[in-house]
Amino acid sequence: xxxxxxxxxxxxxxxxxxxxxxxxxxxxxxxxxxxxxxxxxxxxxxxxxxxxxxxxxxxxxxxxxxxxxxxxxxxxxxxxxxxxxxxxxxxxxxxxxxxxxxxxxxxxxxxxxxxxxxxxxxxxxxxxxxxxxxxxxxxxxxxxxxxxxxxxxxxxxxxxxxxxxxxxxxxxxxxxxxxxxxxxxxxxxxxxxxxxxxxxxxxxxxxxxxxxxxxxxxxxxxxxxxxxxxxxxxxxxxxxxxxxxxxxxxxxxxxxxxxxxxxxxxxxxxxxxxxxxxxxxxxxxxxxxxxxxxxxxxxxxxxxxxxxxxxxxxxxxxxxxxxxxxxxxxxxxxxxxxxxxxxxxxxxxxxxxxxx
Amino acid sequence: xxxxxxxxxxxxxxxxxxxxxxxxxxxxxxxxxxxxxxxxxxxxxxxxxxxxxxxxxxxxxxxxxxxxxxxxxxxxxxxxxxxxxxxxxxxxxxxxxxxxxxxxxxxxxxxxxxxxxxxxxxxxxxxxxxxxxxxxxxxxxxxxxxxxxxxxxxxxxxxxxxxxxxxxxxxxxxxxxxxxxxxxxxxxxxxxxxxxxxxxxxxxxxxxxxxxxxxxxxxxxxxxxxxxxxxxxxxxxxxxxxxxxxxxxxxxxxxxxxxxxxxxxxxxxxxxxxxxxxxxxxxxxxxxxxxxxxxxxxxxxxxxxxxxxxxxxxxxxxxxxxxxxx
Ligand SMILES: Nc1ncnc2c1ncn2[C@@H]1O[C@H](COP(=O)(O)OP(=O)(O)OP(=O)(O)O)[C@@H](O)[C@H]1O
Ligand SMILES: [Mg+2]
Numbered sequence: 001x002x003x004x005x006x007x008x009x010x011x012x013x014x015x016x017x018x019x020x021x022x023x024x025x026x027x028x029x030x031x032x033x034x035x036x037x038x039x040x041x042x043x044x045x046x047x048x049x050x051x052x053x054x055x056x057x058x059x060x061x062x063x064x065x066x067x068x069x070x071x072x073x074x075x076x077x078x079x080x081x082x083x084x085x086x087x088x089x090x091x092x093x094x095x096x097x098x099x100x101x102x103x104x105x106x107x108x109x110x111x112x113x114x115x116x117x118x119x120x121x122x123x124x125x126x127x128x129x130x131x132x133x134x135x136x137x138x139x140x141x142x143x144x145x146x147x148x149x150x151x152x153x154x155x156x157x158x159x160x161x162x163x164x165x166x167x168x169x170x171x172x173x174x175x176x177x178x179x180x181x182x183x184x185x186x187x188x189x190x191x192x193x194x195x196x197x198x199x200x201x202x203x204x205x206x207x208x209x210x211x212x213x214x215x216x217x218x219x220x221x222x223x224x225x226x227x228x229x230x231x232x233x234x235x236x237x238x239x240x241x242x243x244x245x246x247x248x249x250x251x252x253x254x255x256x257x258x259x260x261x262x263x264x265x266x267x268x269x270x271x272x273x274x275x276x277x278x279x280x281x282x283x284x285x286x287x288x289x290x291x292x293x294x295x296x297x298x299x300x301x302x303x304x305x306x307x308x309x310x311x312x313x314x315x316x317x318x319x320x321x322x323x324x325x326x327x328x329x330x331x332x333x334x335x336x337x338x339x340x341x342x343x344x345x346x347x348x349x350x351x352x353x354x355x356x
Numbered sequence: 357x358x359x360x361x362x363x364x365x366x367x368x369x370x371x372x373x374x375x376x377x378x379x380x381x382x383x384x385x386x387x388x389x390x391x392x393x394x395x396x397x398x399x400x401x402x403x404x405x406x407x408x409x410x411x412x413x414x415x416x417x418x419x420x421x422x423x424x425x426x427x428x429x430x431x432x433x434x435x436x437x438x439x440x441x442x443x444x445x446x447x448x449x450x451x452x453x454x455x456x457x458x459x460x461x462x463x464x465x466x467x468x469x470x471x472x473x474x475x476x477x478x479x480x481x482x483x484x485x486x487x488x489x490x491x492x493x494x495x496x497x498x499x500x501x502x503x504x505x506x507x508x509x510x511x512x513x514x515x516x517x518x519x520x521x522x523x524x525x526x527x528x529x530x531x532x533x534x535x536x537x538x539x540x541x542x543x544x545x546x547x548x549x550x551x552x553x554x555x556x557x558x559x560x561x562x563x564x565x566x567x568x569x570x571x572x573x574x575x576x577x578x579x580x581x582x583x584x585x586x587x588x589x590x591x592x593x594x595x596x597x598x599x600x601x602x603x604x605x606x607x608x609x610x611x612x613x614x615x616x617x618x619x620x621x622x623x624x625x626x627x628x629x630x631x632x633x634x635x636x637x638x639x640x641x642x643x644x645x646x647x648x649x650x651x652x653x654x655x656x657x658x659x660x661x662x663x664x665x666x667x668x669x670x671x672x673x674x675x676x677x678x679x680x681x682x
Contacts (some may be wrong), residue, residue, distance in 0.1 A: 050582065072584075073581050073585075077582060079582045081575050081578070083573070085575040085579035086579075087576060087593075087594060089597045098585075099582075102580075102583050102584050103584065103590055138554060146583075147582075323379040
């Protein structure tokens with residue numbers, strides 16, 4: 001097992017800066033996700049950890065050992081490629097046994113370890129199948145078995161679920177999680193799917209255009225996004241721009257003259273500072289009457305979408321389109337053009353200072 | 357649209373249209389391939405000469421018996437087999453080797469690949485003719501190039517005052533190389549044909565191997581690297597099994613073609629010296645167009661055909677096995 005530390009890592013391809021000054025530490029046994037939109041440099045970082053690319057600047061440490069210059073075969077990692085990279089001319093067990101054969105492990109031990117690994121991914125009995133005769137999800141699991149059978153100290157996964165359909169994706173996701181907990185193996189997981197990252201990870205690094213936006217636990221990232229990009233990339237957010245009026249215990253933020261919000265926050269912000277407020281749709285509560293609640297403003301329902309156990313509304317509050325998601329409770333259904341009162345709970349609003 | 361529909365309904369049904377397109381090919385096949393094939397089968401059981409006005413006279417299997425009872429026939433097959441084995445093996449090694457070298461990104465790759473393909477685009481007659489000049493023993497380029505190495509070494513060792521034994525050994529080697537007689541000595545002549553054919557057809561092997569190699573996805577090698585596979589291990593367990601089916605196809609083509617070798621022999625050695633390079637096809641030509649023994653030559657042609665079909669079947673069996681693995 002090992003920890004991984006990236007120290008000021010940058011990678012340039014000719015003129016393209018794929019990864020820009022990334023600093024992060026992945027703890028021993030941690031499930032760490034690299035999350036971000038397409039082209040943000042996730043694969044590049046993963047391939048630098050694996051050793052296929054060498055960083056243009058910066059160093060990579062496994063357990064405080066500098067591995068920046070080591071080739072992939074000296075790093076003891078296991079990797080699942082986005083395309084699985086199974087050997088098409090071999091059977092399932094030959095694929096899984098490949099790394100063991102390279103290491104000249106004797107046949108009986110090899111057989112034992114292959115069957116253990118296949119059991120781990122629920123593929124016992126498939127030993128002699130050709131990998132080309134497996135479904136996408138089964139191939140994915142063979143790739144996983146091949147990656148863990150060599151007992152790597154770090155497991156690298158590059159969008160392992162992206163080729164699977166929704167149901168299979170959920171099943172395999174659970175399997176990856178179970179496997180990782182069982183083996184307690186340091187895992188770096190690349191994905192562009194925020195739901196995957198949130199459910200699986202101990203911690204997440206959110207990237208954009210090669211730059212790290214925020215590192216934190218799923219809960220931190222979801223509830224306390226550090227900037228507008230994070231707030232809108234992870235889940236959905238209503239973003240409102242405003243200005244700090246006062247900051248005494250509870251902050252008062254002016255969005256419009258008649259739309260002043262109280263926000264509880266530890267942030268030390270001076271009056272007149274411009275900020276962005278990020279408010280999750282599911283935190284907003286709708287009421288029929290004002291009843292002198294705090295942070296509650298009148299609005300008009302513009303759109304209602306019934307999604308089953310939730311109902312989604314678009315509310316116009318003083319010209320701001322506010323997206324609200326409420327649980328489906330029959331007594332509280334509103335129709336389009338209804339007048340409603342939207343309450344923004346004081347402690348569920350994130351403040352993002354604008355840095356210009 | 358409407359015009360088309362009315363045109364079709366008025367004049368041609370779908371079936372007729374289909375037939376109209378297929379017929380020219382079918383007729384051509386029957387006239388040029390099927391009929392000659394069957395007719396030559398008939399002739400192979402007849403006593404017939406194309407220059408006599410006598411009709412073919414059915415004589416049963418006598419032609420076949422005569423061919424099989426001639427000792428020389430077997431030596432033609434042996435000569436052909438020697439040639440096939442040596443030439444195809446050399447082409448395989450050189451072609452596959454070149455493909456391995458070319459299977460990476462570098463400047464001028466396209467140009468080099470194209471240049472390498474030129475030999476197989478040339479007519480065998482042209483190739484045969486200019487190799488006759490190249491291999492000429494007194495002023496051919498080939499011997500000059502062969503002697504270049506020893507000659508240079510001779511100069512160097514002489515200048516550096518090496519022991520006189522070594523100096524004169526290189527000197528002898530150079531002058532020996534200059535005097536090698538290629539096309540007019542029995543063993544050397546067959547070997548010359550192998551050299552020429554290899555020069556001409558290694559590019560074909562290279563081309564097919566290259567196609568196979570470049571179809572192997574790069575991530576397979578990366579996966580193997582993560583698993584710490586050595587270069588040899590990767591070649592042995594990934595590259596080779598994955599290109600094997602294509603290599604077998606290339607080998608099949610080359611073997612079939614080499615077995616029928618005629619044009620090169622005809623131009624470069626005409627089967628000589630003696631009958632040292634008399635391949636089966638060359639002998640077939642002789643029987644058909646020098647002795648005008650048409651019936652007998654048809655029988656030999658059929659024997660050759662059966663040989664090639666049998667040989668191809670062996671390859672195809674392996675091919676299916678290799679494909680089953682891939
Ligand atoms: N080998 C390369 N040569 C040149 N540019 C590259 C190379 N690999 C990646 N890039 C560039 O670096 C940037 C980051 O690429 P990367 O593959 O890391 O993105 P990613 O986050 O994995 O995206 P995706 O989710 O689409 O896989 C992109 O702009 C890409 O075009
Ligand atoms: Mg990627």
